[in-house]
């Protein structure tokens with residue numbers, strides 16, 4: 777990998793400085809997004825375990841509809857395309873539901889005595 781940027785080599789120094797300043801902010805924002813998403817997934821993993829322990833379904837369409845309505849309104853106020861905000865949330869929620877399905881499967885597997893050596897009963901018991 778090279779440190780030179782062929783797309784900006786042609787620009788003057790002022791343009792390159794402005795671009796570098798903006799890209800620094802973009803990098804900070806991307807880092808914040810990753811950290812916020814990581815925290816969100818920590819919460820949703822806990823929700824998944826709670827649901828699995830109480831045999832609740834992985835998805836909650838009513839809750840999703842309320843979140844989408846709320847996020848669309850927030851996006852409009854922030855001058856962000858609400859359709860994009862909805863797509864983005866749906867993308868994340870789909871991943872969360874996959875996690876919840878996996879947790880439910882694993883919880884079910886762990887609860888089956890024959891699948892868990894620690895709780896497997898001896899013959900004749």
Ligand SMILES: C=C(O[C@@H]1C=C(C(=O)O)C=C[C@H]1O)C(=O)O
Nearest residue numbers: 820823834835836839840869872
């Ligand atoms: C996290 C939950 O599970 C699912 C994922 C959601 C989300 O990522 O926000 C919302 C609703 C559910 O379909 C929940 O029920 O709160």
